Amino acid sequence: MRRITVIDSHTGGEPTRVVLAGGPDLGAGSLAARRERFQREFDHFRSAVVNEPRGSDVVVGALLVEPEDRSCVAGVIFFNNVGYLGMCGHGTIGLLATLAHLGRLGPGGHRLETPVGVVTATLHPGGEVSVENVPSFRKAAGVVVEVPGAGRVTGDVAWGGNWFFLVKHEGVPLTLAHVDQLTDLAWRMRCAVNAQGYPEVDHVELFGPPTVPGAHARNFVLCPGKAYDRSPCGTGTSAKLACLAADRELAEGEPWVQESILGSTFTGRYRRRGDQIIPTITGTAYVNAESTQLLDERDPFCWGIRG
Ligand code: PYC
Numbered sequence: 001m002r003r004i005t006v007i008d009s010h011t012g013g014e015p016t017r018v019v020l021a022g023g024p025d026l027g028a029g030s031l032a033a034r035r036e037r038f039q040r041e042f043d044h045f046r047s048a049v050v051n052e053p054r055g056s057d058v059v060v061g062a063l064l065v066e067p068e069d070r071s072c073v074a075g076v077i078f079f080n081n082v083g084y085l086g087m088c089g090h091g092t093i094g095l096l097a098t099l100a101h102l103g104r105l106g107p108g109g110h111r112l113e114t115p116v117g118v119v120t121a122t123l124h125p126g127g128e129v130s131v132e133n134v135p136s137f138r139k140a141a142g143v144v145v146e147v148p149g150a151g152r153v154t155g156d157v158a159w160g161g162n163w164f165f166l167v168k169h170e171g172v173p174l175t176l177a178h179v180d181q182l183t184d185l186a187w188r189m190r191c192a193v194n195a196q197g198y199p200e201v202d203h204v205e206l207f208g209p210p211t212v213p214g215a216h217a218r219n220f221v222l223c224p225g226k227a228y229d230r231s232p233c234g235t236g237t238s239a240k241l242a243c244l245a246a247d248r249e250l251a252e253g254e255p256w257v258q259e260s261i262l263g264s265t266f267t268g269r270y271r272r273r274g275d276q277i278i279p280t281i282t283g284t285a286y287v288n289a290e291s292t293q294l295l296d297e298r299d300p301f302c303w304g305i306r307g
Helices: 031-041 043-050 089-101 176-195 234-246
Strands: 002-011 014-021 060-065 074-079 108-114 117-123 129-132 137-147 151-159 163-168 203-208 217-222 256-259 265-273 276-283 285-295
Touching (some): 002 089, 031 060, 031 074, 043 060, 089 117, 089 234, 089 285, 137 176, 163 176, 176 217, 203 234
Antiparallel strands (some): 060 074, 108 117, 137 151
């Protein structure tokens, strides 16, 4: 029986499962190279940890590895129901809460290496976490796509640690009661923008007016495996900040309170660096399970149910 030690948390409703022990040995080298090796040789491990029957489409896994950059406290590779992420904002907040829960780190700034760059996560004394993300930018503004059943849709393509197509949304309300329709619509948008020459886009972010006092916008974020982000999405908020900065709609250092489809919030701020921005996203995570996953090779679904 193989054993995998994990700790679960959620950040604004979105789950993170940190793998502490029992993961594959990915060797040395850059985090990007180790993520490739993870995908090539150990994809069954990804599926075992996050997919049913142990997980669900919503769970984001975080494999802790030795950092190549020795100024970092750890390296981390995020993964989901269908593959691997560049960075993950809610997951980084969950990881810090997990390491704090274990007594492995205390308040202050901690550098973490990811496949797309080093981020700095700061644990505040009250338990909040701020993540200074990788440099973010808008690649294309006002991209017009023809979406079957929805007509012409205009949005921006931006990088915030993952690739996003951001669309000002009108029509179907951004509420939990409408997630099936929103999922279907956002998926058609993703296919349309990919077909238009932006094949890198893996997340779609629809945004509309806020409903929570103090928030600036509410969003619905569709992730690569068709699950929607329960949190406001850290990398999505970073991409949004890049667009706001490019449009001069938000000044450096000003807060942007981003509300999720659940009403949970992240506060984002940015500073400029050339024609890119460095976003900082602040939120809170709660640890909700410590467990050992058991992998029994006799179990036909030992390595998870893959779509
Ligand atoms: O918070 O960056 C994020 C994220 C990406 C996918 C799910 N959450």
